[in-house]
Amino acid sequence: MINTVRNHVLSFLLLVLLQAVVLDHLDLANGWVVPYLYVLFLISLPFDTPPWATLVLGFVLGMAMDFFSSTPGMHASACVVMAYARLWMLRILAPRDGYDYTRRPVVQHMGLTWYMTYAGVLVLLHHLWLFFVEVYRFDDFLSTFLRSLMSATATLILCLLAQALTSRESRPR
Amino acid sequence: MRDLFRFLFRQRNNLLFLALMGVSVSLLINGNMHQRAQAISSSNAVIGQIYAWRNEVNEFTDLRAVNRQLAMALAAERNRRHTLPQQDTVQTIADSARRYSFITAQVINSTTHKERNYITLGSGSLAGIAPDMGVIGMGGLVGIVRDVSPHFALVTSILGNEFRTSVQLKRTGHFGLLGWDTSDPRTASLIDVANHVPVALGDTVVTRGNDGVFPPGVPVGVVIAVNNDPGSNFHDIRVRLGEDLTRTAYVHVVADLLKAERDSLEAMPALP
Numbered sequence: 021m022i023n024t025v026r027n028h029v030l031s032f033l034l035l036v037l038l039q040a041v042v043l044d045h046l047d048l049a050n051g052w053v054v055p056y057l058y059v060l061f062l063i064s065l066p067f068d069t070p071p072w073a074t075l076v077l078g079f080v081l082g083m084a085m086d087f088f089s090s091t092p093g094m095h096a097s098a099c100v101v102m103a104y105a106r107l108w109m110l111r112i113l114a115p116r117d118g119y120d121y122t123r124r125p126v127v128q129h130m131g132l133t134w135y136m137t138y139a140g141v142l143v144l145l146h147h148l149w150l151f152f153v154e155v156y157r158f159d160d161f162l163s164t165f166l167r168s169l170m171s172a173t174a175t176l177i178l179c180l181l182a183q184a185l186t187s188r189e190s191r192p193r
Numbered sequence: 194m195r196d197l198f199r200f201l202f203r204q205r206n207n208l209l210f211l212a213l214m215g216v217s218v219s220l221l222i223n224g225n226m227h228q229r230a231q232a233i234s235s236s237n238a239v240i241g242q243i244y245a246w247r248n249e250v251n252e253f254t255d256l257r258a259v260n261r262q263l264a265m266a267l268a269a270e271r272n273r274r275h276t277l278p279q280q281d282t283v284q285t286i287a288d289s290a291r292r293y294s295f296i297t298a299q300v301i302n303s304t305t306h307k308e309r310n311y312i313t314l315g316s317g318s319l320a321g322i323a324p325d326m327g328v329i330g331m332g333g334l335v336g337i338v339r340d341v342s343p344h345f346a347l348v349t350s351i352l353g354n355e356f357r358t359s360v361q362l363k364r365t366g367h368f369g370l371l372g373w374d375t376s377d378p379r380t381a382s383l384i385d386v387a388n389h390v391p392v393a394l395g396d397t398v399v400t401r402g403n404d405g406v407f408p409p410g411v412p413v414g415v416v417i418a419v420n421n422d423p424g425s426n427f428h429d430i431r432v433r434l435g436e437d438l439t440r441t442a443y444v445h446v447v448a449d450l451l452k453a454e455r456d457s458l459e460a461m462p463a464l465p
Contacts, residue, residue, distance in 0.1 A: 093221030
């Protein structure tokens, strides 16, 4: 238990720093692709995280990013939306006899189809919220939508890569 | 009463969601409305320090480009001193030398590809930087200081969809507004220039300098395209920015020495 908490605190710090120091400065395709890998923290919280903790952690994660990018409330609101959606997604995608709490929501444990549905919906929701709040208007609807879609794809690819790189310690026990 | 408590308990997650959502949305709205009244920014000491470390690593890779910029700025300064200026130029320069002072600062963090971009400077209020001061680079406008802490300053970049500043066509003297709606960090738009103004490609755009933020005549960029929409009374002008904000490493923060005097005059209530 203590180990799990320590690992998640570490991954929180690592993902936020990685996002602020490296990924926020990538200029891919003239600003059309901005991967927000830090949401991987929320995606890979254990299945038995209490709902209130998911929501609070989402808020804290978003605020941490807001401090780095000087955008009060932007990441925080997107992450709270995403944390709330995660509660619903876990309910909808639950296996018939409930989750096996020795497993965690990662590709290696849950399979590619399950993971892409779960993470895909959450990441897309987060990015849509984030990009529309960032633009603060609806008149370029299509281009903002495309930007979110392309960035969400990039984020998902990075999520898969990050999990492939750290897979040794995450085999089912 | 017990039913109420039971209802609240059952809905506790939804209520928590609503509460957190309320907090973040109010931050969002306040942050956009009153840009001054907020502490959530990268001029915060801890965040500023992390960006300063990042910049120390990055500096090495940019040294060559920074050297070239500094050499060019030095050459331009030499040129200015060695060409014989006309009488009125001397007047302007002497005048602006008295009115504005320039603080050099290093850029330690910046983005250029978001909808609203911010720049963090490695100097703050201890160096004399205050909110609402203009920031100019070696080639032109960079932004306006939004927030300061003792050692860092946060600058709203001109690359932002809400940034507007008053500029002037140098050749004809007509005024317009500079805004960034191109999502390309090298160009910006010039709006509110009426159709009858003879704008030509290659015209220089400079600051108007009536706002107490930028001195007049700071180069902004060069006109690269003029579109005339038949339904509109105004030109649609594209400007190539003089400053490449994707590489800006050092900037000058403009302190208007007469700002306090001017503000107190303008704040006086109009007598009947």
